[in-house]
Amino acid sequence: MDYKFSEIEGKWQAFWAKNGTFKAENSSNKPKYYVLDMFPYPSGAGLHVGHPLGYIASDIFARYKRLKGFNVLHPMGYDSFGLPAEQYAIQTGQHPAITTTQNINRYREQLDRIGFSFDWSREIKTSDPNYYRWTQWIFQQLFNSWYNTNSQKAESIDILISIFQNEGNHGVKACASESDEFTASQWNSFDEATQQKILLNYRIAYLADSWVNWCPALGTVLANDEVKDGYSERGGHPVEQKLMKQWSLRIAAYADRLLQGLDLVDWTDPIKEMQRNWIGKSEGAAIAFQLLGHSENITVFSTRPDTIFGATFLVLAPEHELVNSITTQNYIEAVKAYQQSAAVKSERDRMSDVKTISGQFTGAYVQHPFSNEKIPVWIGDYVLASYGTGAVMAVPAHDSRDYAFAKHFNLPIVEVVAGGDISIASYDAKEGTMINSDFLNGLNVKEAIRKVIEKLEAAGIGKGKVNFRLRDAIFGRQRYWGEPIPVYYKNEIPYLIASEDLPLNLPEVDKFLPTEDGEPPLARAKDWKYKGQYNYETTTMPGWAGSSWYYLRYMDSQNEQEFANADSLKYWNQVDLYIGGSEHATGHLLYARFFCKFLFDLGYLNFDEPFKKLINQGMIQGRSNFVYRINGTNQYVSYDLKEQYQTTALHADVNCVENDQLNISKFKASFPEYANAEFVLSAGKYHCGFEVEKMSKSKYNVVNPDDIISRYGADTLRMYEMFLGPLEQSKPWNTNGIEGVHKFLRKFWKLYHDEQFNFSINEAAPSKEAYKSLHKLIKKVQEDIERFSFNTSVSSFMICVNELQDLKCNNRAILKELVVLLSPYAPHIAEELWALLGYENGTLSTTAFPTFDPSYLVEDEFSYPISINGKTKINLAISLQLEQQAVIDLVLSSEDVQKYLEGKTPKKVIFVKGKIINIVL
Template sequence: MEYNFREIEKRWQIYWKKNNVFHTKENGKKKYYILNMFPYPSGAGLHVGHCLGYIASDIYARYKRSKGYNVLNPIGFDSFGLPAEQYAIQTGKHPYDTTRQNSQKYRDQMNKIGLSFDWNRELCTSNPNYYRWTQWMFIQIFNSWYDKNCEKAKPIDLLIEEFNKNGNDFINAKTSFNYRFNSKTWNELSIHEKESILLDYRLAYLCNNIVNWCPDLGTVLANDEIKNGKSQRGGYPVYKKKMLQWHIRISAYAERLIKGLNLIDCSQSLKKLQFNWIGKSIGIDISLNITHPTNNINKIKLFISRPEMIFGITFIVLSPDHPLADQIGVFSHKKSVLTYLMQEFSIDENRKNVSGVFTGNYVFHPFIQKKKIPIYISTYFTVDNHTKSMIGIPGYEERSKKFSQKFGLDIIPICEKKNININTNEYICINSDFLNGLNRKEAREKIIEILVEKKIGKINTSYKIRDAIFSRQRYWGEPIPIYFKNRIPKTIPIDQLPILLPKIDNYHPKDGKSSLIRAKNWAWDEINMKIVSKNLIDYINVFPIETSTMPSWAGSSWYFLRYMDVNNHQFFLDKRKENYWKNVDLYIGGSEHSTGHLIYARFWHKFLKDRGWITTEEPFKKVLNQGMILSYSASILKIIGENIFVSYGLRNQKNYSFQEVYVDLSLIKKNNELNIEKFQKTRPEFNSSVFLLEKGTFLCKRKLEKMSKSKYNVINPDDIYEKYGSDVFRIYEMFLGPITQSKPWDEEKINGIKNFINKFWRLFHKNEKFKVSEVNPTFKELQILHHTIKKIQDKMQSFSLNTSISSFMIVVNQLTMLKCNKRKILEPLVQLIAPFAPHIAEELWYKLGKNKSIIHYPIPFLNSKYLIVDQITYPIMFNGKLKFIEKFDSNISIKEIKNKILNHPKTKSFLREKIFKKLILVPKKIINILYY
């Protein structure tokens, strides 16, 4: 009797929904919170690569329920962002409508896979009931500062109290504005002067900065939204540009972000990515005199992470967003400096081409008398975020070398060339006798000692991480709850939140500004506390509202908290529910979110903890990065600059330069041949193209790579479960390989999983009838069952889902050979396989006479007396010669094996008149005892 998946799977999906089977409430059980990284509901829907993490998390969620945990397994949609807005620009459809339609498509696809999500907790970032709290949190961030002494965020009011209490002294000690205000106390400052100082502290602040600007998208992009110098969305060029933007002071949390990595169970590669993104360096801050003081600027602050290289400094570079960049240039160089600062450099150009401008100014070297070091401004380098500057040491750093060659600067070696390197223990400095003979560590300490003694330097820690830009010049995002009163940012009153996105007709950004500038009603009336027409702006009672919106990461930085209490209209999270769920026990998602999203979410969580709204330091206990499912793409070669395509086999016949044009897989015949006629119908822009054939055919290039709509190589899960069923699809995806590794999709092999499911089904049926025996099982049958229970439990703990499936295949084959259809064997087997293949498990559970869903039953009990203990045979060698053979249980430790062998009577007898040297054990192979 074949398994009728269409009828059975549909029946149980309806049952789960009707009976709200997966709904979770707080109770007395031990909790387990499992979460997939927030999906964006694109119009293309899910492909099989997306499903990998969802299925893996669902299997584990079902497994933990069977272990007695109260499992929270929610889902929602990260529905703000560029894709929906770009589609709105192209079609005129409102992003709200398209995201709602796309979300429904995702829901349908997820339910057909049998995912046990609690849809009662669904949320969308574009829902005003949700982004009301995102706006509230932004206001709290704006009204907070980071106290480095306590290492936590505090209300800005406490800082103002300190200013009032300590006045002039406190300002001088804490702020870079002291040269302007050092003759006044806090109360003597004007409103604008006070706000200038506060903006130097606020965790959300406005400032001019160098940003990643994409003219085609009309918005600023974060670093993780750019790949190879182009926007990930659309592949458009990205430029460096100075703009006034909102920032979030994530850099204040740099050290805590590093320390918090010790609290997260994740791969070392993920921790390394996070650590490198934050970029901690311990070195020394030095203040050097400049040769031509301008505008009361007579010193410049620099950070040196490797002080022992100080004699190799050839130049200084300031970032264009350095506060002194437009002031430090001498008069004769002022024009060229300002011209350079006004230029836009594409990121690609910036990486490839050395650029910069000499300011005409120098700093004096702290050790070499009368040596002057030129100061440049350049976008070519990633500068230190702490000082927004860097030192150029071309003798030991490749990019500095290229820069020096471009501007004709000397490349100064530090050490003599007598087989001596700065990284060796012997250190001979060309320019200083006092360092000679020291090792690198000693030289470093000596340099620091002298710089501190001369009061030129101060030991400090610097971080590469930059404050996150929080403005997007787009429409489809959370409105920033700020209005401007006499150019000073003011927050919308909390009791008036949310401020809703207004409806507009044209979504195109304009002149670097959001399309919100077209909104007719986008001004704040302070008297009546409401949004009114911009025509009423009088700068007395009615003021303009911020037109930039929040980036998409704003809503995705705290959504995991809202799932705990999604229907709370009084606050974003009730304390009792937060105390129960606390944080995410297992967070599953792609490695592409290993830096940007995880950094932002961890920062946001720490801020909320600082202010007392949550209790945990880290949002995620364990992070698991799923691998990708790869698929073969097809592309054809087009000669650059010509309307000619060349068959892949002819690519080397002439010295052509090609660009690859991806082709839909449905246009490929057997043997990788392109159907040219169909291709031209689907791509009319190539109707007049010439196709150079080889032997009468046109061949494509095939490449195994990440699934992507732009590469036309995605596999739709709808097609798979329509053809084979959801349980077959689920098991096949897991059987492809370890969850953390990338693996190729190969539909030809899916039939093996289909055969396995049918074989499992036939264990319960005979002559097309359900037939299970009530006869007690044999000892051997019980051994097979409990050995499988043990294997599955062990493998689930290490997320070895692919090898778990192998164990199921083995046990089904063993029971088939034994013709075993006994209830006491098959019933627990159904429970074991239920997380992997829930539909067939529910059907068989029902046929076994159970009146509730299998999800309510515990995992089978493991009886250790039935466990089969494997044994390993070791040949025992003495100086390489075999003397005897011994067997050990496979679960014994290496230490126990060594003790048993050394105390074995045969060993003691053989070594009676010899001197024991050592024992060499090669696991599962040999033991060799060496003696004199």
């Protein structure tokens, strides 16, 4: 029979499903191994060719580990809450649960066609109430906990309450919001509401004011993703920054542990580095500057307290809480105007734009704590409210941003660390001798930092402080399609619903839009009240809530009593190998580590790092196309003419575009809001712009794997995706070269067949060459899999098959092992040949991986490249038995080499055995 991949693949996929071949047991004599993929968000566009890249790699690894004798847990599920489904619901009125189910079914079909060895009995969906009741349960634990900085862990809020009852909060060391001090008797005399308000300052899940992208026209908060250049992507309305009370999680309490934990996990350095930088630990001092004419002072955080005598002005974030109260009469209007201009900028814009320097004097002054000089207070949008204290002491001589600000506004620059030339630029290095600095003069930077902190602490106006860039995580979203937060309000105080009332199901609503007064969609739910009388919280959890602990649920996914049974948690323990995109480096991976540490603190887990080893697959990038909307209109201008207008670039679906030319009727049909679009064409055509960026539904550049499977089969797709290049490298999708991989599988098939495609295998002993070829491959494939270099394995398979073909080898002893070697990569063809070879169906998955025998590879000669001055000239085959001097003598006396020597005597001869000989003239 010819290689009929579609028959073979369907047959074995059905076999695996029917026989539960890959079902993992929660106990076994074999050692355990947990291989996890980052589960997908089931988008409406279906699985795209980028998703399987990591899944194929992890599947190869999982299958390899089974062959190596492990009990492998390899599950899959869906991260099924999220914005796209909600946006689709807003556009069509279709309930997101319906579209999500459709999408999941489609994903499942697509995944099944690729032949993964998932244990589907453990499948989870984060939007399933049976799953999210436990996400809600975890939220309740967060609400019921506080972070004790003495014990460095989360503890029950009941412990805190009893401390308050007995001692007040004087001795409590906690990661908490600001709280006034109170005694035990005061606490006991507080009414319920006061007590609850105080506790909210300590809870790990707490309410706080946070800045959000507010779009007045849409009456809703927008994701950064939905804001383009200060306008909403939907509709093009202006967006501003607004404070809003929202649920937050005190992840910052874990900053130090999240940092330290990185030393204990086997992740790549770049990912660890990104997390370290994200957490951003910095040591310095908090310094209070007394406001002149006010009772308050302004606290700044500085990593360079040594430069305090160079502080010539303070800069506050425009939204700093003191700005309005300290601004003097003359400056009120200017400050207001500046605040408004800052409010329309996103934080990212403010950070990236270093060229435009802007700011405004407030009219207020503070007193320098040591020199007593009058220092002006400015506001400037390069200072962010969310970092440190939202205020900096500006030391223009030794900080480049302060320097630029001072130059621009003509503020004094005082050099306090010798070593630079401040007439040209600031001198930011932490090296040099202090000058112009009173009691710090003559000290070096390090000594000065120590000394100034000592003085500040003695004077009670400052203290040494460790600051983290990591901020608490906002946990509320003004959205419908997310986990309801299991909280109700009584007298405006939040309370948890009883845990026996979980799950708190998402209520039905008439529309998936905010209410007319800008309340989140859940506020539309009719008669939705706890115990029939209390209002529920109407925000929902963010997309990352469910994904922060899903790896635990797989261990015991059907459990209705607990999020997972303790024995299962103990047995499967950490994820041994986690594969996913590096775009999750600081989001998902940090949140999941946070949840893990929290559950560990509460005693539910006996490990506090979720993912032992992490491999980041690169992205299969998409090639996106763009249309250019003229701002404030529904008109779109061709790429080549866009400079003549003020435009916003919007993604056009690549399925509406061919050769970068827009198919206008397809485009109009792609979205209701494009139905009446008008176009400014160039020579009758609409040219789209393009960019290589990640493949995602939101970028409308998705390519599906289905047609590739129909044409070439899943085994070809699997091998081709691996063949594309190193797993961790990003690359744009293209199908050049898929033919070669497919041809390889056909050749592989032919090794087991005669010219007429009859299965034909030879029982005789193989040749030495055939053994050599096989064992070269065994060594290579094993090494490659262990270091996740799957692309090089594919090449090695090709080389081996080419060699065996040349040798006309069809010996069972070789070909049996070859099937096993290939099976993790191309499991369907391998199963079929395994069956043809006469072995029992399904046993391939758990047979033993071939053992490498080095004796087949021993060489007695090596063809040495001979270099003259580092440039390779010729090759000489020389016995590997010979030692350095004998080889050199042989080489120098060789006629071919003599030609290059031109009678000269070499200055030096470099000899590296088995590698190279270099003659230096």
